[in-house]
Amino acid sequence: MSSAEISTHHDAAHGEHHGPAKGIRRWLFATNHKDIGTMYLVFSLLMFFTGGFMALIIRTELFSPGLQFVHPEFFNQMTTMHALIMVFGAVMPAFVGLANWMIPMMIGAPDMALPRMNNWSFWILPVAFGILLSTLWMPGGAPASGWTMYPPLVLQTGDAFPFLIFSVHLMGFSSIMGAINIIVTIINMRAPNMTLLAMPMFVWTWLITAYLLIAVMPVLAGAVTMLLTDQFFGTSFFLAAGGGDPVMFQHIFWFFGHPEVYIMILPAFGVVSEIIPTFSRKPLFGHDSMVYAASSIAFLSFIVWAHHMFTVGMPLTGQLFFMFATLLIAVPTGVKVFNWVATMWQGAMTFETPMLFSLGFVFLFTIGGFSGLMLAVVPADIQYHDSYFVVAHFHYVLVPGSIFGIMAATYYWLPKWAGHMYNEKLGRIHFWMSAIFVNVTFFPMHFLGLAGMPRRIPDYSTQFADFNSIASVGAIGFGLSQLLFVYIVFRCVRGDGATATAEVWDNPRGLEWTVPSPAPYHTFEEPPEVTDGKAFS
Amino acid sequence: MIQKLCLSALAILFASSAGAEWELNMPRGVTELSAETYNLHMQVFYWCCAIAVVVFGAMIYSLVKHRKAAGAKPANFSHSMTAEMIWTIIPIIILMIMAVPSAETLIKLEDGRKPDLTVVVTGYQWKWHYEYLGEDVAYYSSLARTSVDARRKNSGIDPNTVENYLLDVDNPLVVPVGAKVRVLITSNDVIHAWWVPDLAIKKDAVPGFMNETWFRAELTGVYRGQCAELCGKDHGYMPVVVEVVEPTAFQNWLDSSRPEN
Ligand SMILES: [Cu+2]
Numbered sequence: 001m002s003s004a005e006i007s008t009h010h011d012a013a014h015g016e017h018h019g020p021a022k023g024i025r026r027w028l029f030a031t032n033h034k035d036i037g038t039m040y041l042v043f044s045l046l047m048f049f050t051g052g053f054m055a056l057i058i059r060t061e062l063f064s065p066g067l068q069f070v071h072p073e074f075f076n077q078m079t080t081m082h083a084l085i086m087v088f089g090a091v092m093p094a095f096v097g098l099a100n101w102m103i104p105m106m107i108g109a110p111d112m113a114l115p116r117m118n119n120w121s122f123w124i125l126p127v128a129f130g131i132l133l134s135t136l137w138m139p140g141g142a143p144a145s146g147w148t149m150y151p152p153l154v155l156q157t158g159d160a161f162p163f164l165i166f167s168v169h170l171m172g173f174s175s176i177m178g179a180i181n182i183i184v185t186i187i188n189m190r191a192p193n194m195t196l197l198a199m200p201m202f203v204w205t206w207l208i209t210a211y212l213l214i215a216v217m218p219v220l221a222g223a224v225t226m227l228l229t230d231q232f233f234g235t236s237f238f239l240a241a242g243g244g245d246p247v248m249f250q251h252i253f254w255f256f257g258h259p260e261v262y263i264m265i266l267p268a269f270g271v272v273s274e275i276i277p278t279f280s281r282k283p284l285f286g287h288d289s290m291v292y293a294a295s296s297i298a299f300l301s302f303i304v305w306a307h308h309m310f311t312v313g314m315p316l317t318g319q320l321f322f323m324f325a326t327l328l329i330a331v332p333t334g335v336k337v338f339n340w341v342a343t344m345w346q347g348a349m350t351f352e353t354p355m356l357f358s359l360g361f362v363f364l365f366t367i368g369g370f371s372g373l374m375l376a377v378v379p380a381d382i383q384y385h386d387s388y389f390v391v392a393h394f395h396y397v398l399v400p401g402s403i404f405g406i407m408a409a410t411y412y413w414l415p416k417w418a419g420h421m422y423n424e425k426l427g428r429i430h431f432w433m434s435a436i437f438v439n440v441t442f443f444p445m446h447f448l449g450l451a452g453m454p455r456r457i458p459d460y461s462t463q464f465a466d467f468n469s470i471a472s473v474g475a476i477g478f479g480l481s482q483l484l485f486v487y488i489v490f491r492c493v494r495g496d497g498a499t500a501t502a503e504v505w506d507n508p509r510g511l512e513w514t515v516p517s518p519a520p521y522h523t524f525e526e527p528p529e530v531t532d533g534k535a536f537s
Numbered sequence: 538m539i540q541k542l543c544l545s546a547l548a549i550l551f552a553s554s555a556g557a558e559w560e561l562n563m564p565r566g567v568t569e570l571s572a573e574t575y576n577l578h579m580q581v582f583y584w585c586c587a588i589a590v591v592v593f594g595a596m597i598y599s600l601v602k603h604r605k606a607a608g609a610k611p612a613n614f615s616h617s618m619t620a621e622m623i624w625t626i627i628p629i630i631i632l633m634i635m636a637v638p639s640a641e642t643l644i645k646l647e648d649g650r651k652p653d654l655t656v657v658v659t660g661y662q663w664k665w666h667y668e669y670l671g672e673d674v675a676y677y678s679s680l681a682r683t684s685v686d687a688r689r690k691n692s693g694i695d696p697n698t699v700e701n702y703l704l705d706v707d708n709p710l711v712v713p714v715g716a717k718v719r720v721l722i723t724s725n726d727v728i729h730a731w732w733v734p735d736l737a738i739k740k741d742a743v744p745g746f747m748n749e750t751w752f753r754a755e756l757t758g759v760y761r762g763q764c765a766e767l768c769g770k771d772h773g774y775m776p777v778v779v780e781v782v783e784p785t786a787f788q789n790w791l792d793s794s795r796p797e798n
Contacts, residue, residue, distance in 0.1 A: 065696040240745020281611040313748035346612035370585035447561035457773030
């Protein structure tokens, strides 16, 4: 609490000189959590369109059999860069941006605990992605070994190789600093009387996510550092000729990679757990069991990594263990879905855009969960592995999962940020277009995978042509729909909509709704009075 | 909406898949284990459908009945120990029902003892090498000439006119029907994966390591698959073709393939 008091004192001394700095200095030297949150969100949107553009290059080439537009080398660069940019540049920064904006306001803190580190953790990102994108113009092209960077293939990367490693290191620094900041803020700066279990679900899921980040980002950094020394300093961590093991990289990578999957979905769980109660006009069902479920998912995420590797040649006992552990994750995930449905049950629902995206999330994420369950069954996984079935699966959990979660959060809190309502009619159109096209894009990929189409190929046999064409049409439709999103947000921020009230929605719970809209530059300089009813949703 | 989409997807697929060689579902395959794998896949799929009916059913019912526009008044409950116990325990039981047969099939998959024939498969960028252990027969298997010509960027050749476009090779792997074939898999450069859907086999070819798997094809025929692990620029152009023939035909083929001929 002492930090809150210090900040109060500080402001009393400076009076109203404490507004935002002018011009570029406001952003370059930003320490305000709202400014940094905004920068994260804008950066994420830029990366979303960059990665999306690459996805459209991929889908255009795959529209029909035969090679029409790009060479296979470039195709592989596109799949690799698309994944790296979407994972590290679009989804993760979007959630950090939401955390920056909302966590202090939801726990009644004046700002993030470590504002200067906050500035660092953001400004590292444009540098990291500047480096990564610059590899497209290097001799040998951008990295083309898949975002999983498996050796020995990744060691065949051209001049881009050390730049790839360095940019991954930078992304790791950024994530770790962001995670430290979030943990310290949540642990130390909650309003008096807000116990841990009284925290809103979005704060809870982010707390768990931040611990996951701290646990696994150094593991990724270690793995890519070993790649670097294998390439340039004569080590043989992953080279069989020198006594190393290429499969060891996969174990280390997926020890990072599986928790990473939950890093990208847990904050979305939190968002949906905020929104569904508001628009059902009912408290969240089973708040505490939601916390325990998210914690169990986080714990289990550390002991299932090898389910990404059932075909590498593992001992039978290992395969059995990873199959059972993976199946077990369905239990806490199921609890979350059932609790969301129970929250809606006997509510009085309305269907504003944030609610539509949240409902889309629950439906479509569950479909991704079903294919995940199928993938856990080892003999079947041997057929699905590295086929389009897997592509369908992880896009269902990432696009109508994570990204719908981000969209829902944006529509939900945008009036609080901008002080104006967005255009509800356009928001609904945006939802329906996104929901339809996302299914047109990714549902046929299940069939392609089952019929035997491997992933990451630039051209395919003619029996795969029809579903590929459908998927490509869907992808272009989905991409165009997102331009509507930019238009809606732009108009809202410009102040075209009705003026938003402090509560914005119909009697929502949470401290963020007790401050005016738009949220003043500094909020909760005095810690708020927390009563149970207002504190958590 | 989901239902509508599924229905239209099904309609499109029945309209367009007529004449296609491969179904939209996983192939049942031609080995005992591929059929078991197919059954497991369908079993888990049906469980998912059943769970979907319950969950989505409850959700859709709620979306229709508990709308503010329909005059619903919100209840205020937020806990139910009984409900939460039910939806924790029932999934655990369902998972155990899934896990047991999966484990049984997996154990059979891993039992490569007493093979009738052993083939060493080596992955190269970007072709396969097959060696019949102890038989003095070894050769490379690369993408067929017709596909090589057609696959070039803007080749002017319509892939639809090429038979088995990207799924044909110059020299297929030939094995006898009914024999237990042990496949030892390794690689000479980067990681590849040897995949034949009809045999329900996919195994990584890892440089410096030897992986093992096996199959016993019960029907003669030609079975096609592809490299499944990204292995560089021509990853999409190294198909796997397995020709399953009668034992006598196999013996004749083997004899005629020895170098002295
Ligand atoms: Cu290969």
